[in-house]
Each structure stands twice: as C-alpha cells, then as structure tokens.
C-alpha cells in the first residue's frame with residue numbers, strides 16, 4: 001500500500017498526461033508556453049480570484065507574496081507554531097521576524113484568540129496556514145488584521161480546493177499561495193506553486209518579481225527571482241484539474257469511512273461546520289504514536305508524522321525569543337499526530353485495511369502498556 005499513490009494516478013490518466021507532456025515537447029514551449037496562461041485562467045476561475053500566478057514552488061510563492069507585500073528587515077509577521085517549515089522560513093529569508101502563535105486543538109490552525117497578544121508596533125502581517133486541508137478562521141483573522149492595519153496571507157499549500165463558509169480557499173485573504181508539490185491534493189510532476197490575489201497592483205508585482213523584475217527583455221525594474229513554473233508542469237496540472245473534483249470527492253468518502261471505523265479508538269480530526277477539507281492529510285491523534293507507527297509499518301501500512309516538532313523548536317529558529325517559549329498545543333500535537341494513507345484514488349478496501357490494522361495495533365499496544373484493561377470477549 002502507498003501513502004499517496006501517484007503511480008496509480010498516473011496509470012489512470014496516462015493517455016491524457018502523456019499527450020499533454022508530448023505537446024509541450026513538440027512545440028518547445030518549455031518556458032512561458034501557452035499552458036501557463038491557460039492554467040492561470042483556470043486556477044483563477046476555480047478559486048474565484050482575479051489573478052492566479054503560477055510559479056516554481058509553494059515556497060517560492062510565499063517568498064514572492066512577501067516580496068510583493070514589501071516585507072522589510074526587522075518586520076514582524078505572525079504565523080502558526082505548527083506547520084511546514086516554509087510557512088515561517090520565508091519571513092526569515094527576507095530578514096523579517098516570525099512571531100509564532102500556538103494552534104487550536106480543534107482544527108490545528110492558528111489560535112485566533114492568541115493572535116492579538118503577539119501584535120507589536122513592528123508587526124506587518126499574518127501568515128495563516130490552512131493545515132491538512134482545512135481553512136483557518138479567516139473572517140476572524142481578517143478582522144483582527146483590519147483593526148491593526150496588517151495584511152494577511154493564506155498559506156493554502158494543503159487546502160487548494162477546500163471551502164470556507166462557501167468560499168474557496170485561496171480567495172479568502174489579500175493574497176494567498178498554494179503548492180503543487182507531487183503529494184499535495186493537486187500535484188504536478190516536480191515542484192510548482194501559485195500565488196492568488198484580486199489586488200491588481202500586487203498581481204503585477206508578483207508577475208514582475210517572478211521573472212527577475214523584468215518589464216521587457218533585459219529591462220529590470222525590480223530585484224526579483226527566477227520563480228517561473230515549467231510549462232510541462234502546467235500541462236500536467238491542466239489534466240489533473242479535470243479530475244480534481246472527483247478526487248476530492250473520493251477523499252471525502254475515505255475520510256468519512258476512516259471516521260466511522262476509527263471512532264472510539266483514536267482522536268479523530270475535526271472539521272468545523274463552516275469548512276470542507278481537501279484532506280491533504282488524514283491525521284489522527286494517539287498517545288502511543290511511535291509504537292503504533294512501528295507496528296503499522298510491520299504490517300505494510302505506511303504512515304507519516306506531520307510534524308514531529310513545533311516550528312519554534314527548529315534549530316534554524318533557535319535565535320528567536322520563541323525558542324524558549326511554550327507552545328502547549330503544538331507540542332502535544334507533535335508528539336501524538338499520525339497521518340494515514342490518503343489520496344484521490346484510495347479505495348474503500350484500503351481504508352478498511354488501514355483502520356482494522358490501527359484498531360488491532362492500538363488495542364495490542366494498550367494491553368502491553370497496561371493502560372487499559374482489555375475487554376473480555378463474549379465467548
């Protein structure tokens with residue numbers, strides 16, 4: 001069994017994908033080929049923003065967004081203590097200062113009630129992550145930001161396709177970013193990402209910054225990066241976009257089945273009633289996570305830990321004052337979370353196999369540790 005079965009996905013769409021790749025090669029449109037523009041229009045329409053701008057990765061999308069927002073050395077940016085590294089590292093790369101806020105134990109997203117106490121005169125914005133495919137509470141976050149004159153970025157690397165109060169992820173803030181890393185809900189065959197905004201000025205600036213700040217060939221208005229998406233990746237993504245809603249539906253069904261089967265055995269992920277999740281990860285909570293993980297591995301069931309440490313504990317952030325601060329929920333999550341196999345073509349039988357293995361492994365582990373007396377079976 002695969003954690004995220006990209007081979008099955010390729011085999012399912014093989015004819016379409018092969019044709020899409022070949023057409024880019026046939027026309028040598030490797031850089032800025034027509035598929036980039038076509039994909040950008042499709043992404044903008046799907047999310048309901050004025051501009052989607054394809055780029056080289058989710059990390060570069062964050063970098064481009066922060067550069068377009070004119071982040072300066074010393075500027076503070078609020079971000080969650082529990083996420084993937086680049087949600088915070090791009091702030092540091094621009095010599096800004098990540099100011100970490102603990103996350104909610106319900107949805108694992110930034111704890112809105114803890115944001116305001118971290119705002120200082122140097123705070124310029126908030127990066128809120130929509131973790132595991134579920135949007136953070138952006139109405140509340142935008143309201144805090146408006147009160148304090150801050151911008152908000154949605155890191156939607158895991159939530160492209162999710163909805164929040166009926167609106168699409170990537171359209172909920174002034175500027176949003178996503179990733180098309182192969183294992184994300186919508187993934188390409190390498191690195192890729194996109195920036196989303198309905199702000200004309202920001203959109204133009206991101207486009208410039210993506211290509212060396214170049215207004216015309218060899219005329220550079222700004223210091224930018226080489227942050228373009230390869231045309232081949234856009235061509236692949238356009239094929240996968242056609243099947244994306246079906247895959248999201250399969251993920252919903254799988255998540256529903258996991259919840260039904262695992263109810264009462266583990267801590268289940270919770271989705272707020274105003275949200276729909278993309279289930280980028282189906283992440284459960286377990287007290288004896290490491291033991292269970294090893295036993296599942298022996299049964300041929302791959303799992304993953306997102307993430308084994310809160311961001312402020314990373315060595316790369318050890319010079320920040322937050323290194324010694326306590327982030328209770330993030331710490332608890334990093335010790336207990338376990339992500340289960342989940343992808344857009346997972347079968348009912350696979351979900352059942354994983355759930356049954358977890359039920360037997362957790363029961364066995366608890367028996368051994370003597371935490372819970374085993375239930376006597378009715379003979």
Ligand SMILES: *Cc1c(COP(=O)(O)O)cnc(C)c1O
Pocket residue numbers: 057058059060083084086087129155157158178179180181191192193
């Ligand atoms: C994957 C991910 C990123 C980075 O995307 P890349 O395309 O790998 O650079 C950023 N933030 C979050 C929350 C992610 O999950």
